[in-house]
Amino acid sequence: MPKDKIDKLLDDAIEGRSLFKNREILQSSHTPNEILYRDDEQKRVMQALLPLAKRARPSNLLAYGKTGTGKTLVVRDTLKKIQEHPKLRTFPIRILYANAKEESTASGLLISFGRQLGFGLELEEVLPSTGLSIGSIFNKLIDVIKKESLKAIFVIDEIDDLVKTKHTQDTDILYLMTRANTRTNPGFISIIGISNVLDFKEKLDPRVVSSLSEEEIVFRPYTVSQIQKILSSRIKEAFVDGIVEEAAINLCSAIAGQEHGDARRAIDLLRVAGELAEREGSNTVTEEHVRNASIKMEEDKDATSLNSLPLHQKILTLAVMRSNGTTTGEIYLVYKSLCKTIRQKELTQRRATQILSELEESTLITGKIISQGIHGRTKKYSTTIPPEKIKKAFKDDLALQDIL
DNA sequence: ACTCCACAGGAATAACCGGGCG
């Protein structure tokens, strides 16, 4: 970076000059004043919840749609509107929100709900103090709802996460929740599930499906031109006027539209591009900044996911890298020898193949099944990331030192 | 048409891990 640029950076920082007017606007947690292009969805969510206006229990609701289509935003916003409506003040509705992916386990989810219920509630002893089985936590929840005659809306974000791991009948909290209403009178619960995965219903217990999706709303992806408009409206608030070039906006929308209409990705991209531009002392955000931002985000993502891998998945990625494009058997051999030099106990081949397909699912490596006739049927794997990037990501892992 | 390789990947089960208790 040339010296004058550095000086400029300092000057700008001192004088508080910045490309950004309000950075927060581009944070994914930010709720815009006006939600664009989701009128239909908002209307339908509102309609589904309308029984609340009559003080009755609304149907359970399932909101589908890919990431960045505004599901969470619309649901939360609609609930807030209902809750804050002056005429409904006397009809207290409890809204409990949790994200299944963040809570990561079923009991974590329930405990989170429990805490939210306990909050502002007088009966302290019924609070989250239970570290007991899922069933008993759940029973406590139901007890409180019944006793206090609560009208509770459970919002479960990324609900598809709950279906991934297998459950027995009494640990499947969706099963429990969907049939709990017989036990909550005069209170009630209804569930709003939010899912990114469109076919997640198929993995669900059929008894749960019918009651969980009494109402269903699909969120369509945004079109490229809608994303452009959304970006423009955020830019107006977030950036100093006229700083973001038209071409940059277009590229952001195009990239986000390529996968599916993911508004969040577009906004993230814009923010990173803005930071990049600011850092290099440019006074506009250009197409080039967006392109670099896209590359940077992609690389960061790979690096962090490589870094956070457990030891044996790392060794296996190295094994795949070393024996690029070969069969499971050979990869396993390489893996075993790597383990030996590192003095780590090697895992079974069964486990290794399982890890390989996990790595494949996270797109760090790719594999395809091939049949070699008399030489059997196997899978060939190769890495999707250049070797030096992998090495770079692993280089400060002490356990891996001896195998570079 | 039949065989048989080199695995894929399902099912059951064991071993281990960590938070929240008493």
Added chain:
DNA sequence: CGCCCGGTTATTCCTGTGGAGT
């Protein structure tokens, strides 16, 4: 502390399979 629970990882055992070679 030791224990229970629910999860998560690994192991063990297994059945299934596309196609080159015969």
